[in-house]
Amino acid sequence: MSSFNHRDTVLPDVTTEQSSAQVPVIDNVGMQGIAIPLHVLGKRGERLASQAKVDVTVSLDHPNAKGIHMSRLYNLLQQYLSNKDLHKSALLSLMNSLIESQDGLSKSAQLNLHFDLTVSRPALISRMSGYQSYPATLCIKRSPERYVAQLKLRVPYSSTCPCSASLSRKALSEVFVQQFEGKDLSVEDMGAWLASKQASIATAHAQRSFADITLDLANNDIPDFVGIIDLVETALGTPLQTAVKREDEQAFAKRNAENLMFVEDSVRRLHAALSKYYQATYFRVKVEHQESLHAHDAIAEISGSIHR
Known part of the structure; x- marks a missing residue:
């Protein structure tokens, strides 16, 4: 029986393979349009948005790496943002974790949160x-x-x-x-005409x-x-x-x-x-x-x- 049928088989991951050739730095690589249930609050605690579409990327700076660990980015979004209130501290921690998750492959990260603010207007x-x-x-x-x-x-x-x-x-x-012109008009007459369809x-x-x-x-x-x-x-x-x-x-x-x-x-x-x-x-x-x-x-x- 082939060893690929055993549960303890280690599945291949081609992204871990390294090339001997020098490759150029990639500014941003990741995912866009990820749906996240996210609570955006106003200053008084009122909920302004309950969901977002998220773009997340990191740089690929390692000269020999084939690619990034993309699934780790997705998992970190779920951990820090899913069904959470949007706070500065969580975003700071998330951005640091995105870079750290790449094990030295990345030096920078970018996050775009797209949402519609729903605001009551009198x-x-x-x-x-x-x-x-x-x-x-x-x-x-x-x-x-x-x-x-x-x-x-x-x-x-x-x-x-x-x-x-x-x-x-x-x-x-x-x-x-x-x-x-030439007619003797009262203020009332002028007002009535200005309020009519003729005006x-x-x-x-x-x-x-x-x-x-x-x-x-x-x-x-x-x-x-x-x-x-x-x-x-x-x-x-x-x-x-x-x-x-x-x-x-x-x-x-x-x-x-x-x-x-x-x-x-x-x-x-x-x-x-x-x-x-x-x-x-x-x-x-x-x-x-x-x-x-x-x-x-x-x-x-x-x-x-x-x-x-």
Whole structure:
């Protein structure tokens, strides 16, 4: 009988074979898209996410090694993250263990945690509320020199074109003059006409827009996710709404009129808001206005250091 049928047979592992030839260093090798039940908490202990997709890699620095011990990376993710609350101490231990698990093959490791933050958002006027989803990625790198953490966050908002708003006001003004020039109108008459369908001469074009925020985190702490979202939405002034009543929809229309924005205006607002953000050392912002007038989108990018 072949020895391969015995339970005590040692199964071959080709990854342990070494080549006599020198091979180049591989920057990152590992796995991506691993599903992990992970509890992401807010500052008040509220659960913001309950699952994540994880990318994990290590460098392959040994000059003669064929490959890494990949299954060890997977097992360490389960040990440190599966059904656990996300904490800085666990991430620090995990990153060190990822490198140590390779028995001298690796000098650095990288971890990307992708999750959707589900945050309760109140309506503008009424007592309605609902949940908004914000895609986020927490990127962590560990090397012999340093440990760094970075947050990437996408915040949706509404933007109304200042040029379109100006042209709409001009069109309304022209029709108003044509219709009522020389007539004796009371304030009540003007108000009634402006509130009628006849006054819907033109409307400014608005679009769903996105702010992609990247923060280099100070002290590598778990960031205040909701605090950052609040900061961005307050700076822009036109956050997307969830559950609304008519008074909320009217308030939203007013917000858009009060915060007319080109992409240049949006990034400047975010630059001012993030320049003093206490949990980061550097920021990058990209905004995208998904045009309703054009078949293409408008974008702008800005970055800067944090000043305390």
